[in-house]
Amino acid sequence: MSNNGNNHTNKENNKELDYYIWIEKALDDLKQKNIKRHVVHGGWTPSGFFHIGNARAELMIPTFISKSLKDEGFEVKHNLIIDDFDDFDKIPKGIKVNEAEFEKHFGKCLRDVPSPVEGYANWADYFSKQVLSALDEFGVKPNILSSYDCYKQGLYDEAIKIVLNKAEEVRKIWNEVTSGDKPKGWYPIMVVCEKCGKISTTKVREWNGQEVEYLCTNHRNYAEGCRHKAWVRPEKGRAKLPWRLHWPATWFIHGVTFETAGKDHFAAGGSVESGRRFLKEIFGKEPPYQIPTEFLLVDDAKLSGSSGNVISLRDWLDFAEPELLRFMMASYKPQTVINFDLHSNKFFLLADRYDEAERIYFDKKEEKSKRERQLAEIYKYAQIREIPEKMPVQLNYNIATVIVQTFPEKPLGEIASIIHEKGWIARKTLTSQDKQRMEKRLQLAKNWLERYAPEDVKFVVQDKIPRGLQLSDRQREALHIVASRLNEKEWDQKELFNEFYIICQHLGLNNTDFFRAAYNVLLDKDRGPKLAPFILTLGKERVAALFGKA
Ligand SMILES: [Zn+2]
CATH class of the missing domain: 1.10.10.350 (Arc Repressor Mutant, subunit A)
Structure with a gap:
């Protein structure tokens, strides 16, 4: 928002007070830019496991921003870039493969590495499919764009040409931002070696306006070049821009107006700083609106796709409704760390807050406090399906964990009826949707108890007096x-x-x-x-x- 005193009217000041949630503030900032057609991006490299922390910056925030823009009548394109043209440089923990067999592919792009699991086309395909197959269930519907395919189709050809023609200017900016010392005559481009297939081991030493001369001698500690030397046209997927240029080139090609990223990218000298300068000074475009996005911690640990300590989107669906993940992501400002706790009953608080937001949303009373209005607004962003007329039945998560342990042998449908009969829920009659919703939560609670619950939440109802019982x-x-x-x-x-x-x-x-x-x-x-x-x-x-x- 413009901050120069003259046009900063009282009305604008008051408006500031009317923001209930961060999405509205972002929407307002975007509206100030007078752009009619918005392009909202998220992106991810399928080198390892995608976790719910990735989902925050790359899926959920873009989804909320797209929705808010669409609701305001903007034309919006929402893309998820799968960076499968990136090179393969390590084997993530948590995947069982013959390491020596795969290490020989280090330095190739992820699409050219065999799949770690049978039944998938390649390394990138395996990891992408785990994510893409779950998107629908979270109501997230971006266009999926493969970088590899985009380069092959020639989408990046113009950007590559611009970068090579302005290599000297690029070098200056690169060195300024990174405090680096790239030498004169350096070309920021990664050619795919036609002999060994590696992309990270080549360096270019000449550009004649049509072709580059490359040498496969840029040895890395994880990959050795084959010393091949040739001239090639750096187009149609024969070459890729390094990340610091690939990112702004993607903004340039698609006309991206919004994209967030993990806050590490926003550090001084990071790829956000260089990307924004390259876009302005090399490609001559305005950079997108960005919000630095904090990490999501689970049980106080940062999730990492390469360490194998992850909760994937599919894992989430085992213990909670997808709406709860959306609710959590919409609740927290992106600049706030989310410390998610799955192994204590603090996890119930999220479910409780969701249920509370639902009750407030359906509450017809006119005067709502700021907090109530926030919760109702966040509830809307959490929804995947159309919101029904009448409030659905609520079964408290904590109570669900108690009841499934009380009747471990009974089918969930029968348990749902018992809950109703014994007055655990405030509902005179149950519709079939109500029953379905209750059975769903009972199943989730059961899974949570099996996989994550701490010992103090678990119990077994005794059928005889426990041995060694001592009572006064x-x-x-x-x-x-x-x-x-x-x-x-x-x-x-x-x-x-x-x-x-x-x-x-x-x-x-x-x-x-x-x-x-x-x-x-x-x-x-x-x-x-x-x-x-x-x-x-x-x-x-x-x-x-x-x-x-x-
Ligand atoms: Zn080579």
Whole structure:
């Protein structure tokens, strides 16, 4: 937004206060640029695993920006660039291959390396397919563009020619930004060696306006050149621009107006700084609007596609609805680190906040606080399908984990009915969509428990008194009284909860000691889910029988 005092009116100042979420601010900044047709980009190199951290800058943020622009009536093109023309320089952890077999391909482009897994055309194809096959489920629908194909089709030919003709200017900018010392006569271009097929081992020493002369002697610590020497036309995929030029060339070719990237690219001397200068000074275009995007940490660790410690989009679908990932990404400003915690019940907070946003969105009340309006707005960006008229049924994630553990043998459909009957959800009748939604969350909770949950969330309902159980006389007596009270009549949660306190008071038993005794007997643990509803869900006869034997 323009900041020169004169045209900075009060109205604009007030408008600033009206932003509820960061997407609106970005949209407003883009509108100031008076561009009619927008091109929104994300990009990724398929050298290793794509994780949900990549999804933030390269898929989700571009998707939200595209949506906001479209909703404002702009013509928008959303592209995802797959940088499969990049060279292969390491084998990521977490992929089992014969290393020696693959190391000989180091230095070739990712499309020319065999697939690490059978059934895929090549290295890039294998890793790309894992991502692309999941996009639909997240409601992300970019045009997919392969760099390799774009170069082969000649899309980059003009950009390459410009770079070679202005090699001296490029060199100056490159050295200025990177504090580098590229020598005079340096040409920033990577020719694919016609003899050995490697792309990172060639260097160009001459350009005659039509052809370049290259030598395959640019040895790397991971790849050796074959010493081939030849003249070639650097077009139609015979050569590639190095990353610092490939990126702005891509902006130039497609007329990119928005693209974010991980914040490491935005460091001083990084590829954002050089890219923006190259675009302006070499290609003569205005750089796109960019937002430095922070990392996403999982359990305090940065995800890395080459280290194998990743949560892929597919992994996400095992434990949470895709809307929750979108919700998380839309909630946090890109400049904020997301510290996602999958191995503690803090993970429930995300699900809870999503459910809360849903309730607020469907709440018809007119006066909403700023926070409520933010949540409702973020909820909209999280949606993949059309939002229904009526609020869908909500099954709290935490409760879902309790119930699936309470009835480990029962089919999910049956569990959904029990949840309804026992009053865990506020819904008179369940539609088939409601049931589907509940079964889905139950399945996700089950998967989460199996793969990620910490021990303190897991439990097994006991069918006999745990061995070695040690209770005081008062604890025993309290459980016996609960057992006989349970048999006396039908209870509701609140009544039963109050009864626990009456019994404790009567016996002079500490409440904490009472609850511990109950969980010791029911779960062989010191803690557990809320006791009164838990007992009623388990069935009071079953609990009474067990407590009676304590
Ligand atoms: Zn070679």
